[in-house]
Amino acid sequence: MSERRGIELCGVPLRGRVLNGSGTFDAIAAHRVFGDELYERFPFDAFVSKTITLAPRQGNPPPRLWETPAGLINSIGLPNRGLQGFLASDLPRLAELPVPLVVSVMGFSLDELERLVRAVSERDEVAMLELNFSCPNVETGLIMGADAGETARAVERLRPLTEKPLIVKLTPNATDPAAVGAAAEGAGADALSLINTLKGMAFDPRSGRPWLGAVTGGVSGPAVRAVALQQVHAVAARVAIPVIGMGGIQSGRDAADFVAAGATAVAVGTESFRDPEAGARVGRELAALLEERGAESGAGGAARLGA
Numbered sequence: 224m225s226e227r228r229g230i231e232l233c234g235v236p237l238r239g240r241v242l243n244g245s246g247t248f249d250a251i252a253a254h255r256v257f258g259d260e261l262y263e264r265f266p267f268d269a270f271v272s273k274t275i276t277l278a279p280r281q282g283n284p285p286p287r288l289w290e291t292p293a294g295l296i297n298s299i300g301l302p303n304r305g306l307q308g309f310l311a312s313d314l315p316r317l318a319e320l321p322v323p324l325v326v327s328v329m330g331f332s333l334d335e336l337e338r339l340v341r342a343v344s345e346r347d348e349v350a351m352l353e354l355n356f357s358c359p360n361v362e363t364g365l366i367m368g369a370d371a372g373e374t375a376r377a378v379e380r381l382r383p384l385t386e387k388p389l390i391v392k393l394t395p396n397a398t399d400p401a402a403v404g405a406a407a408e409g410a411g412a413d414a415l416s417l418i419n420t421l422k423g424m425a426f427d428p429r430s431g432r433p434w435l436g437a438v439t440g441g442v443s444g445p446a447v448r449a450v451a452l453q454q455v456h457a458v459a460a461r462v463a464i465p466v467i468g469m470g471g472i473q474s475g476r477d478a479a480d481f482v483a484a485g486a487t488a489v490a491v492g493t494e495s496f497r498d499p500e501a502g503a504r505v506g507r508e509l510a511a512l513l514e515e516r517g518a519e520s521g522a523g524g525a526a527r528l529g530a
């Protein structure tokens with residue numbers, strides 16, 4: 224079995240290339256179930272918190288999940304304790320994880336985002352911040368990450384507030400995600416991650432009414448992988464900063480496809496619900512594949528694969 228090679232992501236050393244998709248692995252609940260064994264065999268090389276907002280949120284009304292062919296629709300609605308609750312009770316526990324911590328934040332206005340970024344970046348336990356831009360700016364009505372101008376304005380305003388790396392998470396529900404990625408890079412983002420979930424809905428077979436309590440939700444899992452690969456490819460071709468690719472990754476082979484599309488690192492999301500150790504398995508399989516491909520094509524091949 225091959226060794227997992229370390230990488231640097233935005234100057235932060237990681238022991239491998241596999242992160243979790245925000246909101247898809249509850250490390251605090253997993254620690255309650257698996258105890259310290261979780262830390263000894265932690266499946267990811269960096270941990271991304273689920274998205275937090277300034278005020279606490281209950282999340283969406285149930286039902287919140289629907290299984291699609293080869294995928295999942297969720298309308299969880301970002302339930303979280305809010306900034307103060309996160310800092311007081313979740314952050315100290317996440318700081319015990321044996322890997323660098325990325326905190327994902329979402330604001331419904333630039334002022335909210337400013338307050339989140341300032342407060343989170345003051346904390347030494349946090350290695351990087353991820354800006355989840357899949358939400359409307361209540362001031363403009365536009366989805367922040369769907370519009371290059373909105374994204375640039377937000378990143379320009381947030382960039383001077385922190386010295387920590389800023390990852391911008393792009394939404395796939397945009398006309399031109401590569402233009403949005405380029406705008407984020409131009410405004411000072413250190414990395415991009417994509418894709419977030421695609422908009423979707425399902426109908427109750429009995430009543431014929433929308434199944435999800437929130438009517439629509441976000442599609443994830445293998446069903447979105449081909450879309451994600453195309454978007455990662457298009458974005459990575461437009462920017463020089465690292466891209467973290469995700470969307471339906473279930474195996475090292477899937478992850479290697481994202482690396483071939485231009486991703487420096489990858490994230491495992493929906494697959495962790497089926498197999499909580501999926502991150503570790505994907506990491507091992509990916510390392511073996513990259514080594515094999517690198518050996519076949521020499522040093523140039525390894526460079527092309529983003530090694």
Ligand SMILES: Cc1cc2nc3c(=O)[nH]c(=O)nc-3n(C[C@H](O)[C@H](O)[C@H](O)COP(=O)(O)O)c2cc1C
Nearest residue numbers: 244245246274297355418419443444470471492493
């Ligand atoms: C149940 C669930 C909750 C999620 N919560 C968040 C979240 O809080 N913040 C975020 O940026 N993305 C969230 N996502 C999106 C994932 O991080 C990821 O971008 C997406 O699911 C695609 O990867 P996958 O197909 O491997 O799951 C969530 C996805 C799922 C399925």
